Amino acid sequence: MKERILTGVIAGALFLLVLWYGSWAFTLLAMLIAAIIFTEFMFMKNIRAQELPSMLGILSVLFLVNHDLMDPMNISPLLSVTAVLLLIYSFISHNRFHVDHVAYTFFAVFYTGYGFGLLVNMRHESLLLILFVLILIWATDSGAYFIGKKMGKNKLAPSISPNKTIEGSLGGIIVALVVAFLFQQWVEFDILHSSIMIYIVALIVAVFGQMGDLAESALKRYLDVKDSGKILPGHGGLLDRFDSLLFVLPALHIIGVI
Template structure:
């Protein structure tokens, strides 16, 4: 527990400092986290991080995340071409490697590239648009994680998804939502009269979505880890696991908020 607290405090402070600074430093941090998360996802499927196929995907992740601040106009123009080119490139590796790198693995890496890169690109985008919005999303996710953990430990009796994540409970999930709504109200009061989403009702609706789908994102990653029989996605954060373990909720939440129109 001590190691977990120390790692969480130091890593969290560093992340928040660059989030506050924004601009290129935060974009580079987001790209680094995205690439590491992608490599962790690849290694779960026994794909070497140093293989040409995986490195190709890592490069694509970095380009997609950073493309928003390098040149949004050019990036939006080449975006569809990048998707097509990457799909063709991955399946071409089947021939080059004489099917050592299979079509199934091509599909896995292709999905992994966009599953990881799009949320972090959105994170960079919303930070460029609004520090308050970026902080709100991140704080609600962290509050949800903490609420689920502490309420679950204290009151948890009924399992939420025992075949996927045996330690999660329904009581913890409910506690996480309540904590998220309370912190959302406190956050809005702190930042003042400017309402993040136009009304208090919308603020609570967005906080509810973040909390619920953040928990779903956590369960999705747990399901992936259980399928590949791994405990943590990585070891880069002592006491916490990998980057994917720390950002699984955000990876799920940001695309949802984008689809629903809450972020642009």
């Protein structure tokens, strides 16, 4: 437990420091984290980092993170080329890298690169907005954990994550809404233009953040792995720490917040 807390404090402090600085430093950090998470995806599928599809995937992820995703013309050609090259490699490898691997790798590229590209875009737009989203995610996780532990009786998704409960999930949403209310009272926060929008964002973050956590749990169960990686002592992999955020950011992009 001490190792988990120490790792969390140090990693969290470093992330927030670079987040506050922003600019090129945050872009580089986002690219590094995205590349590591992509390799974790490959690790879970038993695809080695030194194989050609992994190296191609990392390059595609780095390109996505470092480009303006608000313009579809920045990503469509890249994704098309990535898909074609992966398919070419599948028959060059005599189907050792088969269509299932192609689809999985393409998904990992898009999911990781697009998510962290949106994160960089949001940081360029507003430090306060990204802090608001991160605080909501942490509040939801904490609320779901403690309320679920205290009051949880009905399982939320027992076949995917046996410890999560409906009561905990609802508790996480309520805590996120309370945090949004406090944020609105204490911080001069006019980025979202209206009080209603602040609560809509809080609700989306709380719901989609939990869905992201469940989605990763489902993936790990399907692939029969406990953690996405071992880079964070006591925490597992980086994907285990960013799974909620990667689900939240596309949802916020769809409604026009990013």
